[in-house]
Structure formats: structure tokens, C-alpha cells
Amino acid sequence: MRKRTAPASPWFATVLLVLGSAGCAALWIMLAAATARQSSWMAVVAALDAALLLRMARVSPGAARALWGVLATAAAIVLANWFIAAAQLGRMFGLLPWDSALKLGAGHAWNLAQLANDPVELAWLGAGLAVAAVASR
Structure with missing residues (x-):
């Protein structure tokens, strides 16, 4: 008989998801920079x-967990696409990727993502x- 464990704190799950999405997006950005491609297959990895x-994090199975998985994946997709566009644009202006990301507007990022x-x-x-x-369900 398996011993049941209590679910973890919702804060722990949230922090774990935020860090995981950011880490996966960072890996995706580095891969895209190294290959000069979008590498969108990384969305499946995310x-x-x-x-x-x-x-x-022992989040209870169901629709809520599936929603959290989709939201975390969507966050990684948006973050990666934003920084890939910012890095490519910043390179032309001699800016570091994070400096360029702070200057990149949402409309411009959307246009660049559509083109890429x-x-x-x-x-x-x-x-x-x-x-x-x-x-995730």
C-alpha cells in the first residue's frame, strides 16, 4: 500500500512553476541565439x-492543474519570443538582450513575433x- 502525501503549498507550486517557466525560456532563448532559429519545438519541452x-509540487490532478500547465507553457512561449526578438533587435543597436527587452514595446514585439x-x-x-x-491534467 502506498503512503499518501499531503499536497504542497500553493505558494510552493506557483514559485516552482515561475522558476521552471523562466528557466525553460532561458534555455530556449540561448538555443535560438546559438542556432539563429526560433526553435519553437521548445514549446513542447516547456x-x-x-x-x-x-x-x-503535488498539485491535485484535474482541470485546474491542466490550466496551470497551459498557463506556465504560455508564459514560457511569450517570454522566449519576447527575448528572442529583443536579442536580435538589440544586436543591431549594440544593446544587451535585457536592455533591449526593457525598451521593446508590446506592439513591436508582437509584429516581430508574427514575422519570425x-x-x-x-x-x-x-x-x-x-x-x-x-x-498536466
Whole structure:
């Protein structure tokens, strides 16, 4: 018979998800910078990472956990795309990526993300969100 453990604190799960999403986005940004590609397949990796972290935090299974997984994956997608655009744009102006990210407006970031993500990249991003919903529940 398996011993049941009490669920972890909601704060612990939230902090774990924020750190996991940021870490996965940082890895994604470095990969995109090294390969000069969007590397949108990393959205699936971010989804699996979020699902694993939710299980490690002992969040109760169900629709709420699936929603948290999708939100964490979406946050990694937005963060990665923002910093990839900022790094590429900042390189032209001699700015560091984090300086460029602070100067990049939402409208400009949206336009750059639309230009950089072709239909295949968008399919990977959608697959990442779908994997997050299924793997996190």
C-alpha cells in the first residue's frame, strides 16, 4: 500500500512553476541565439517541464492543474519570443538582450513575433499548449 502525501503549498507550486517557466525560456532563448532559429519545438519541452513540475509540487490532478500547465507553457512561449526578438533587435543597436527587452514595446514585439514565426513554428507553439493541457491534467 502506498503512503499518501499531503499536497504542497500553493505558494510552493506557483514559485516552482515561475522558476521552471523562466528557466525553460532561458534555455530556449540561448538555443535560438546559438542556432539563429526560433526553435519553437521548445514549446513542447516547456509543456513537459510544466507538467513534471506540477506533479513534483503535488498539485491535485484535474482541470485546474491542466490550466496551470497551459498557463506556465504560455508564459514560457511569450517570454522566449519576447527575448528572442529583443536579442536580435538589440544586436543591431549594440544593446544587451535585457536592455533591449526593457525598451521593446508590446506592439513591436508582437509584429516581430508574427514575422519570425511561420506556420510550422506556430504549429509547434500550438502543439506545446496541447501537450501541456494533456500532460498536466
